[in-house]
Amino acid sequence: MIAIGVHTGGPELSNIPLVAVLKKAMTFAKQHREPSYDSGQEGWVNPVFVLPGSVYKPDFEGFKIGHFSRKEKGVVVTIAVPLPSLMRCLRLTTSHKYCAKASNSPRKSLLRKNKFFERKS
Template sequence: MISIGAVYHGPELEVSEVNRSLMEASKALRGFRGGLEAIDTPWVNAVFVVSGSLAHVDFDGLEYGDCSRANKGVVVKVAMSRKIIDGGEFFAFIINSLRGANAMAFEFFRQKGQEFPLRSAEDLVTRTEAKILAG
């Protein structure tokens, strides 16, 4: 399964369009997925690291973060640089990043001999995208 998290490098981001976009996507995804508490399959948490007034993202694209829950989960960090923030196309970026996080999770767990539920995770992203686009 897949979930969304965020790390904001500035207090101004808590009331920004970026925050609203991430929270809308997270809420839609959670609505389709339900809670993570009962999930016993491998999962990925896509954590958007957002540049702000206190710090800038120190990497580009997506990279692995920490594993957790007895090796059942992986974090994929997603860089949101000033360029992305100033560009304003948040939903397309969020959806593409979620797809990338799913692909990275699939490979991460494949190398460990485990099966990541890629089809289910991709279905959640597709349904989230449709809900956001429908308004």
């Protein structure tokens, strides 16, 4: 079984398309798993995607193993989404047909309002 989570590092990320896709995957997983998935009858995994933002950035790269339970037969895997990947995703989604109005583009508003996406030399 699988459960999916997402932690956004700031309020500016709550409405970006990547978070919407992850939330859809979370809903799909929830609808298709047994209610007692963590009872210890079967193994389960919970990947949690951590997106860097203006308030919080993951202090690690790649992934790390979080909570592990032998009794429940489950593990949480925390995955740090690299900033370049997040920016590439924003570029791709803002050019997509669903983001028709450039002024409402999540990427443009993020770049305009927040300096944390700028490269530091």
